[in-house]
Amino acid sequence: MAEEITVSTVLDQLSSITQQMNGARLLVGGVVTDVEKLRSHLEAIREVLDDAEKRQVKDVKDKAVEDWLRELTDTCYAVDDALDEWNTAIQKLLLANETDHKASKVRSFTCHLRIALRFDIGCKLKNLSRRVDAIAGKKDGFVIKLMSGSGEGGIMTTSSAVIDPLEFHGRNAEKQKILQLLKGESSDEESGSKPTLPVIWILGNEGIGKTALARQVFDDSDVKANFDKRIWVSASYPRDEIRVARDEISVARDRDEIRVAKAILESLKGSVSSQVEMETVLQYINEFVQGKKVLLVLDDLWWNAYPRYWEQLMYSLKSGSEGSRILVTRSGGKNGTNMTEIGLGEKNGTNMMEIGLGELSEEECRSLFRQIAFHGRSSDYREKFEPIGRRVVGKCKGLPFAVKILGSLLRFKTSIKEWQSVLDSEIWNLDSEICKRAGVGYECLSPLLLSYFDLSPALKKCFLYCSIFPKNYEIEKDRLIKLWMAQGYLKSQESKDMELVGEEYFGNLSSRSLFQDFQKSEFDGRIIRCQMHPIVHEFAQLLSKSHNFNAEVKGSDQECQSKSSHEKFRHLMIMFETDHGAFPNSVYNQKKLRSLVVEHGGGFMNGIVLSKVFDQLTCLRTLELSNHDNVLCKVIKKVPKQIKRLIHLRYLNLSKNNKIKKLPKTLCELYNLQTLELSWCSNLRNLPQGMGKLINLRHVVNVGTPLSYMPKGIERWSCLRTLSEFIVSGGNDDKKASKLECLKSLNHLQGSLNIKGLGNVDKDEIFKAELSKREKLLALGISFDRDDEEGSKNEDDEAVVEGDEDVIKGLQLPPKLESLEMFYYRGKSISLTSIILLDKLRSMTLDRCMNLxxxxxxxxxxxxxxxxxxxxxxIEKVSDEFLGIDRSSSTGKTVDAFPKLKSLVFLKMKAWKEWQYKPRREQHYKIMPCLHSLTIGYCNELEMLPDKHFPYKLDLKIISCSKLEERYKEGTVERKRLPQIKFLHD
Structure with missing residues (x-):
């Protein structure tokens, strides 16, 4: 289904490259003719593509159409690669003209390059034009109708249209029953006999709402309060693995056991586990749940015969306290599951209970549909569309998944004609073979196809790209947008950045219920991560066919090779599930690969040869070799200079590779690079000179990497949106380093920025940085040392103290700042001139301000x-000055100090003895009226708290503060005033 996508992409690229080549005078006579001919053929093909794809869906046996579409896709990718090569050459030419001051060299280079480009363009365009001409001629033999409509209908443009599907269920009776089983006592507990571990099974067909119901229960406030630890684990296994290697299914199951067990352990620990032996993992689980009341949810369990595994898992979990429960969701009806066979029965110490889910009632389906399709609509609108809506709901056969997809599709269609076209679509009469291949019935597949064909080409390609991720994968939204951008799926629209377009695309797909399980930031409510429903994921994999693939490596290279026999993958993600997983040699042969993403899945990788990757996979747009949680640290020690061969590369992620000490100068030849991720590379001290050539950089993520300075030329990063850290040179590297002043050229900086080494600048330089003009910067961190681990140097030196104070006075902060952090400040006071003007500042940290x-x-x-x-x-005393209230005024008005403060933390204030306020009688004021959480730690000299100013309901934690513990111990008058106080120790 990627054919329309590639044709649209090539036409966009062709238009852009033609304009640039004309501007650079690189197109002449015959080349112009070939470009126009190529454009004409592609336009003619695009007109029939929609119908060709639908025809292929309706008749999976139409081999001729399938072959034609495959040939078209391969050719379009070749055209796109050629156009990108030319575009890169033009950028090099223009960059050379800008930077080289030797005019004669520039003229000579320009002349030779133009001649070479004209010849190269002419040859390649003629060959590609002939191929496209032949493909265009074949389409007439298929009797394909012209497209009707643009596929753009009813698309929302912001993520505000997203409705969390968990708001809709219609399973109140089942939910209440499960809640009773989770909270109540088992019969064994009541009788006093040896307790068993109750297991509650939610059974039902795919799309019936098992996971949604389990998630409703899991997130229930009473359930949260009832259990010490809640664990959610996806227990499913990728269907492709089962279909491809049925003769190895028992081996796959054994490996899946350890995967699920490790997921349970990692949830308990809160970090990734390096354990690989089942017995060791289960032993650790036993220790972590000791004495805790635990709820374990195993979502989408597919095993059929695991008596030994269940015995082991049940034993490891029995050390939890009474009241612990396991909740399992599984596809299949009640009669299709033999609980004795899978080891769940009284002999194995389990008390098994079943909740079978059937189809929703007609009224429940209508209610669910109305809530989605008529969201925000008037009563007149609902009354007009209600009759046809009932007929649409009838197509869903009681499946909430289908209702949700159709409701989301029709939510943005505003005419009866559009609704009727959905109802009358031929998609409802699918060939049974296509349903079989998809693994779901037409009740789910048809709504998905209707939603997919309603997408614009841009949204189609963004949606299909998500099939590169494994089933139940947590997709990070910002990362996904960068990956879309790297493939050229996002185009700037008027004044909109590509990133903003990506946000809108994500919102569009979410509003159609193609994403779910959203994780949101507690700070601002933005979506951070999401998942795809397993049915949606399989649907995307079905449509992307051999273009996108994800593989799990569990040891031998041959295993992955058997699943990677195709030579025309475009996007590949590899997960390493066990230690010493061998990088598959077969990947080096995927010469048309455009995305290579390597991740750990609990193990680490051996054997990758980067020079072979760079030599063979020269079509890559995305290369991700991030060393997640240091599991790949033995692998990548050096980045070979051959990286310059990846001229198409837009996204490069080398984060957390602690063995990398330097990057090659040839990295600066990657003119198309948009995203460079270098976070937590603990031995990387310098970036290569020449980084200024990377004029298309939009995101440089270098948090936690101890760079000594920023290389010269970064003021040319005029497209830059993200820069995690700017390191000011300490003096020895001045000739190689960019000055802080260069920040004034980065007009598009947004998000978060940390500036380190401010102790090396003066008042004038900080002023020249013009930070106040960076209105899209929302978070700023400033440190007066380059490396936070070094500590504050010469803090008592008078010149140092005055220098830091001058810098703060010259600092003009971004006006829309929401978060500010300051480290290692050595001044004796802090100027509030610019800070007090920050009316949107929500979070602030002051750390290691030693002279205050x-x-x-x-x-x-x-x-x-x-x-x-x-x-x-x-700091010895905290008093009225901290409140920032003008005490000289006696207006009689009530004044609030810290009017919205919710969380206050004091840590390691070693000299702090006194905390009190002295109000004036003629003034009325409130102190921290919204305070919810107060934490005081390691302040051993503090003797008393200003408790009369504390709100009644305050979460008050005291950590290792000896004098406070003595004053507020049980039985004292002071403790009675603060009964909610909690004393904690390391």
Missing amino acids: KQLPGLGGLPALESLTLRNMKR
Whole structure:
């Protein structure tokens, strides 16, 4: 189904490249003719593609159409690669003209390059035009109708249209029954006999709502309060693995056991486990659940015969306290599951209960459909569309998944004609073979096809790209948008950045219920991660066919080779499930590969040869070799200079590779690079000179990498949106380093920026950086040392103290800042001139401000919600000055100090003895009226708290503060005033 996508992409690229070549005077006579001929053929083909794809869906046996579409796709990819090569050559030409001041060399280089490009363009365009001409001629033999419509209908443009599908269920009776089983006591517990571990099974067909119901229960507030630990594990296994290697299915099951067991352990630990032996993993699980009341959810369990595994797992979980439960979802009806066979019965110490889910009632389906399709609509609108809506719901056969997809599709269609076209679509009469291949019935597949064919070409390619991820994969939204951008799927629209277009595309797909299980930021409510429903994921894999693939390596190279026999993969993701997994040699042969993403799945990789990757896979747009959680640290020690061969590369991720000490200069030849991820490379000290050539960079993520300075030329990164850290040179590297002043050229900076080494600049330089003009910067961190681990140097030196104070006075902060952090400041006071103007500041941290004797008056910040103060060894008293209230005024008006503050943290204030306020009688004021959480840690000299100013309901934690523990111990008058206080120790 990628054919329309590639044709549209090539036409866009062709238009762009033609304009640039004309501007650079690189197109002449015959070349212009070939370009126009190529464009004409592609336009004619695009007109029939939609119908050709639908015909292929309706008749999977139409081999001629399938072959024609495959040939078209391969040719379009070849055209796109050629156009990208030319575009890169033009950028090099223009860049050379800008930077080389030797005019004669420039003229000579330009002349030779133009001649070479004209000849090269002429030859390649003629050959490609002939291929496209032949393909266009074949289409007439298929009697394909012209497309009707653009596929753009009813698309929302923001993620505000997203409705969390968990709001809709219609399973109240089943939910209440499960809640009773989770909260209630088992019969064994009541009788006093040896307790068993109750297992609750939710059974039903695909699309019936098992996972949604389990998630409703899992997130129920009473359930959260009832269990000490809740664990959610996806227990499913990729269907492709089962279909491809049925003779190895028992081996796959054994490996899946350890995968699920490790997922349980990692959830308990809160970090990735390096254990690989089942017995060791189960032993650790036993230790972690000891004495805890645990709820374990195993979602989408597919095993049929695991008595030994269940015995082991049940034994490891029995150390939990009474009341622990296991909740399992599984496809298939009640009669299709023999619980004795899978080891669940009284002899194995389990108390098994079943909840069978059938189809929703007609009224429940209508209710669900109305809530989605008529969301935000008037009563008149609902009344007009209700009759046809009932007929649409009738097509869903009681499956909430189908109702959700159709409701989401019709939500943005506003005419009866559009609704009727969905109802009358031939898609409802699918060939049974296509349903069999998809693994789901037409009740689910037909709505998905209707939704897919309603997408624009741009949204289609973004959706299909997601099939590169494994089933139940947590997709990070920002990363996904960067990956889309790397493949050229996102185009700037007027004043909209590609990133904003990506946000809108993500919102569009989410509003159609093609994404779900959204994880949102607690700070601002933005979506951070999501998943695809297993049916949606299989649907995307079905449509992408051999273009996208994900493979799981579990040891031998041959295993992956048997599943990677195709030579025309375009996008590949490899997961390493066990230690010492061998990088598949077969990947080097995938010469048309455009995405290569390598991830750990609990193990680490051996044997990758980067020079072979760079030599063979020269079509790559995306290369991700991030060393997640240091599991690949033995692999990548050096980046070969052959990386310059990846001229199409847009996205490069080498994060967490601790063996990399330097990057080759040839990296600076990657003119198309948009995203460079280099976070947590602990031995990387410098970036190569020449980085200024990378004028298309939009995201440089270098957090946690101890760079000594930023190389010269980065002021030319005029497209840059993200820069995690800017490191100011300490003086020895001045000739190689960019000055802080270069930030004024990065007009599009947004998100978060950390500046390290401010102790090396003066007031004038910080002023020249013009930070106040970076209106899209929302989070700023400033450190007066380059490396936070070095500590503050010469903090008592008077010149150093005055220098830091001058820098703060010259600092003009971005006006829309929401978060501010300051580290290693050595001044004796903090100027509030620019800070107090931040009316949107919500979070602030001051850390290691060693010379401060008085806290700044931050109480006047109107939006501040979180404040953290750490490691200030000279602060002895916190009093009225901290509130930021003008005490000279006696207006009689009530004044709030810290009016919105919710969280306040004091840590390691070693000299802090006193905390009190002295109000004036004629003034009325409130102190921290919204405070919800107060934490004080390692402040051993503090003797008393200003408790009369604390809200009644306050989460108050005291960590290792000896004098406070003595004053507020049980039985004291002070403790009665603060009964909610909690004392904690390391």
